[in-house]
Amino acid sequence: MSTWIRETLHPDYAQSLRVDEMLYDSETDHQRLKVFQNATFGRVLTLDDVVQTTEGDNFIYHEMMTHLPILAHGAVNRVLIIGGGDGGMAREVLRHRSVAHVTMVEIDAGVVDFSRQYLPMLSQGAFDDPRLELVIADGADFIRSTKGGYDVIIVDSTDPIGPGEVLFTETFYGQAKRALTGDGILVTQNGVPFLQGEELHNTMRAFKALFVDATCYLATIPTYAGGPMAFGWGTDGAARATPLDVLQGRFDAAGIAPEYYTPAVHQAAFALPGYVSRLLP
Template structure:
């Protein structure tokens, strides 16, 4: 775990968030207790406890998930596409080793099958042991097919099709870089059923505008609707996070509030961030974000 220039105190070791270090910005989290630290062969994984955010996981010095605010990301990455689709039976999760996306997907009783593809089994094993509240038993759901493989290779080779594809990737560095290539997006689109939708993790536009712009450029070549929606997650610093949105169904983004409310009620979900009103509002983009989506 990289401490950088952060101080050590009697209360614990300070862990520097390194994502924007080259750009001249960092923040730090106090590791009151390090629970696990290892070079997995794929990534440098650390799980530690912080007094404010609870248990946290970093990969290669970049915050991935915290117990305190994970619900925001996982609810918005999951319920927005599934409820917008309205009839999703088969869902593919690429990445998501902590199990949070999976937890939210299996809360939809209408979903009949979930395939989750994670490149690093160590991430899933550690999260099940050290962050069990995030998956909340979802790995035991009988609808799950858990595959340990390269996500890009999987979508190229599988003959299966899915109504919703959720790409819960790391940032486009290291093992996650391949999940931002046009070849991957094209293969993922080929796995979508008619009317299907893909959602991607696209960083914080204020800090990572080039990342969102690059994905949107590829989506515009592949999908009739290439856009994103936003959610504010405290530990992903620098502003709201963008979730990429790609589909050939032009109606999904404009589902009425009344219809979303009906679907939400029918699903019987109890959420902490997502509401049908938040769903609609998330697609209202600030001008600077619109510039990355449609330059």
């Protein structure tokens, strides 16, 4: 019989992925890392048996957390990524030639090391880009002490359990806002609202107290099962109102060729179903 990994992130719902070949299985100081091969999704990364990213569908998650705020802003120079040790987020940010500097703060050096070896298709050379500064540190500690000046901050966190829990607090969000430029944008991973509604509600409550424009947007990612995933959006600027023709112009000028993101998808992502809208304060 085939071996299956059963993800038990939710108390009353689970998904399983078949393990065609286990490529890596090891404990780090923070969590248990596995990389395995799956016929549909390619290489799959799990932390404590919770799916983090896959070779097959990671492009949706990474494109929507990077191109959307960068193109909405229109003049991004400095980007901060909290988490993202697999390198996929840095890969997409660095596609923008206009971005001069990216700081990536990852708590677990083991994630970076084995991602470079076992998941090179995710980073695609991003770790060797001279614009990338890799910092091995706790993201909450870093955000507390940084001088800031970031145009976009991307919180590519795990779920709010274990090492990632502190990245969902009001204190962390307040310190992240302090690290933004005046019209900077904070985007966050906020789970699947149908199954993790409280997580989104709590983040949006904090964002509403901090930002002039606080909402979320959606994308459907197959391995994050249970419906569309929500991404928190917070800014004091007017980036969300950027017209479609302006987004299209910026997109064309950037010269990128995403597999999921388009300017039209960008605008549509902010159209929320009723059950998601009701989770916002």
